[in-house]
Amino acid sequence: MTELTYSFQQNTVTLDLAKKMLEKAEEKGKELGMKFAISIVDKAGNLKAFSAMDGAPVLALEIAQNKAFSAAAYNRATHEWYDRLKDDPPLMEGLVHTNRLVIFGGGYPIQLNGECIGGIGVSGGHYTHDMQVCEAALELLAETVKEA
Amino acid sequence: MTELTYSFQQNTVTLDLAKKMLEKAEEKGKELGMKFAISIVDKAGNLKAFSAMDGAPVLALEIAQNKAFSAAAYNRATHEWYDRLKDDPPLMEGLVHTNRLVIFGGGYPIQLNGECIGGIGVSGGHYTHDMQVCEAALELLAETVKEA
Amino acid sequence: MTELTYSFQQNTVTLDLAKKMLEKAEEKGKELGMKFAISIVDKAGNLKAFSAMDGAPVLALEIAQNKAFSAAAYNRATHEWYDRLKDDPPLMEGLVHTNRLVIFGGGYPIQLNGECIGGIGVSGGHYTHDMQVCEAALELLAETVKEA
Amino acid sequence: MTELTYSFQQNTVTLDLAKKMLEKAEEKGKELGMKFAISIVDKAGNLKAFSAMDGAPVLALEIAQNKAFSAAAYNRATHEWYDRLKDDPPLMEGLVHTNRLVIFGGGYPIQLNGECIGGIGVSGGHYTHDMQVCEAALELLAETVKEA
Numbered sequence: 001m002t003e004l005t006y007s008f009q010q011n012t013v014t015l016d017l018a019k020k021m022l023e024k025a026e027e028k029g030k031e032l033g034m035k036f037a038i039s040i041v042d043k044a045g046n047l048k049a050f051s052a053m054d055g056a057p058v059l060a061l062e063i064a065q066n067k068a069f070s071a072a073a074y075n076r077a078t079h080e081w082y083d084r085l086k087d088d089p090p091l092m093e094g095l096v097h098t099n100r101l102v103i104f105g106g107g108y109p110i111q112l113n114g115e116c117i118g119g120i121g122v123s124g125g126h127y128t129h130d131m132q133v134c135e136a137a138l139e140l141l142a143e144t145v146k147e148a
Numbered sequence: 149m150t151e152l153t154y155s156f157q158q159n160t161v162t163l164d165l166a167k168k169m170l171e172k173a174e175e176k177g178k179e180l181g182m183k184f185a186i187s188i189v190d191k192a193g194n195l196k197a198f199s200a201m202d203g204a205p206v207l208a209l210e211i212a213q214n215k216a217f218s219a220a221a222y223n224r225a226t227h228e229w230y231d232r233l234k235d236d237p238p239l240m241e242g243l244v245h246t247n248r249l250v251i252f253g254g255g256y257p258i259q260l261n262g263e264c265i266g267g268i269g270v271s272g273g274h275y276t277h278d279m280q281v282c283e284a285a286l287e288l289l290a291e292t293v294k295e296a
Numbered sequence: 297m298t299e300l301t302y303s304f305q306q307n308t309v310t311l312d313l314a315k316k317m318l319e320k321a322e323e324k325g326k327e328l329g330m331k332f333a334i335s336i337v338d339k340a341g342n343l344k345a346f347s348a349m350d351g352a353p354v355l356a357l358e359i360a361q362n363k364a365f366s367a368a369a370y371n372r373a374t375h376e377w378y379d380r381l382k383d384d385p386p387l388m389e390g391l392v393h394t395n396r397l398v399i400f401g402g403g404y405p406i407q408l409n410g411e412c413i414g415g416i417g418v419s420g421g422h423y424t425h426d427m428q429v430c431e432a433a434l435e436l437l438a439e440t441v442k443e444a
Numbered sequence: 445m446t447e448l449t450y451s452f453q454q455n456t457v458t459l460d461l462a463k464k465m466l467e468k469a470e471e472k473g474k475e476l477g478m479k480f481a482i483s484i485v486d487k488a489g490n491l492k493a494f495s496a497m498d499g500a501p502v503l504a505l506e507i508a509q510n511k512a513f514s515a516a517a518y519n520r521a522t523h524e525w526y527d528r529l530k531d532d533p534p535l536m537e538g539l540v541h542t543n544r545l546v547i548f549g550g551g552y553p554i555q556l557n558g559e560c561i562g563g564i565g566v567s568g569g570h571y572t573h574d575m576q577v578c579e580a581a582l583e584l585l586a587e588t589v590k591e592a
Contacts (some may be wrong), residue, residue, distance in 0.1 A: 004316065006309070006437070007308055007313070010306050014303060015298050044340030093420075
């Protein structure tokens with residue numbers, strides 16, 4: 001008469017979607033005339049797919065990965081952190097030291113039907129550029145879902 | 149005629165208490181409708197017991213452990229740090245870089261008769277939520293001690 | 297006319313199951329008269345639940361976690377590695393240096409209907425003892441599934 | 445009259461080539477019916493492009509990256525290390541501890557006209573499978589160069 005539930009399901013981004021998002025991000029990067037590193041992680045924050053555009057700054061390689069991790073690991077876009085921290089001094093001084101957490105723009109959760117299935121992180125320009133690149137990749141998801 | 153003392157005793161949280169605290173914390177988590185990671189460490193700061201509620205953010209797993217460590221390692225609740233740092237610039241700029249030290253709410257020492265026997269750390273919501281979850285777990289300790 | 301699949305599902309161990317496995321493991325530990333650390337990780341290898349029996353060796357705390365990680369991260373019991381490595385010198389000399397990989401007994405994947413949904417790792421005795429503790433916990437899964 | 449040379453050129457793999465190699469590797473992976481993580485690094489050993497096939501073991505994610513790094517960082521296929529180490533005890537016991545160095549198969553330098561321009565690393569199966577996946581990706585390079 002056990003009523004124990006053994007497992008629960010988590011949806012996570014496919015490699016197919018991840019690669020299409022990379023493509024769109026790279027296109028946007030070329031359009032902006034800058035070189036970006038782009039990282040996709042799965043639901044659990046593990047690396048799924050990655051591209052460094054030719055000439056992308058070495059510094060961007062890890063930041064892009066950390067942004068994608070941050071976004072998936074808390075289901076929150078990285079640029080949303082600052083507004084939540086700025087009037088909350090203990091968090092502002094403390095949370096920023098969290099391992100791999102990025103609190104400036106360029107990381108977004110990948111959401112399907114309102115559920116987080118992974119994260120995308122971009123680095124290479126100012127974070128406002130990085131955000132545009134992410135958004136271009138996420139548009140594809142929105143469009144594709146609309147078609148379905 | 150030195151009177152060398154060879155050893156001293158340290159009281160440290162039992163697994164029985166730790167598990168009861170986890171239960172109470174999880175109950176409070178459900179009541180709040182959020183998913184938390186909850187960590188208990190012993191007197192020495194080592195992991196004693198841990199639960200991640202189903203769907204708890206990946207980011208919370210390490211933060212919860214670091215909060216419990218911080219609390220036990222200095223016998224101070226993590227939310228008490230900020231007020232002590234804010235007017236002491238060298239500490240404010242410097243101490244926050246200490247490995248594993250968390251300076252915002254959600255970590256409490258577990259105290260028995262005024263003595264620190266371990267720490268509890270919770271992460272998953274805003275730290276005000278995390279603190280409520282800790283406090284629910286610590287109430288059990290107070291009640292039990294009262295009864296005795 | 298897109299035929300892109302956006303996400304795929306992964307089943308991962310619930311906290312309810314994880315905690316019942318910890319209980320069974322602790323019972324077996326008491327029966328053996330030894331003190332174990334017991335770790336459960338989810339499908340992605342992230343910490344789900346943990347208990348250190350009172351007096352468990354400090355060394356066991358990390359090993360138990362690494363065994364659980366190893367088992368979930370490759371869907372293979374840790375004691376199965378050695379036979380696969382022993383006549384394969386490059387692996388024997390090389391693979392053992394993999395971060396967090398344990399190649400001796402005491403880590404098992406948690407499998408439901410043939411699918412890996414997490415891992416359990418135990419440390420504290422000789423690995424033959426650690427294996428008995430894991431097996432006691434996994435029996436619960438087998439029994440419970442039979443009942444269902 | 446010193447003739448100081450100010451800089452020298454390094455050829456490094458393009459993202460275009462890296463992505464085509466990933467595609468070929470994934471095709472080979474599907475043919476083998478296994479799930480691999482595939483990593484491409486540039487001449488400097490930095491991550492250039494990465495894919496984790498759906499269901500690839502978590503353990504493979506880091507190993508694939510380390511294999512690619514190892515191969516590019518010394519311009520040597522990872523499976524070539526063991527034969528060079530086995531009769532040289534100080535190296536055999538010592539070198540294997542080098543951070544990120546993998547000494548079993550599944551990592552190859554990417555060479556263009558005899559020059560190392562990057563590395564590819566694959567993990568997910570036995571290293572003999574991983575090697576086949578790498579070789580499939582490297583064939584593309586051979587073919588392309590032949591055509592040119």
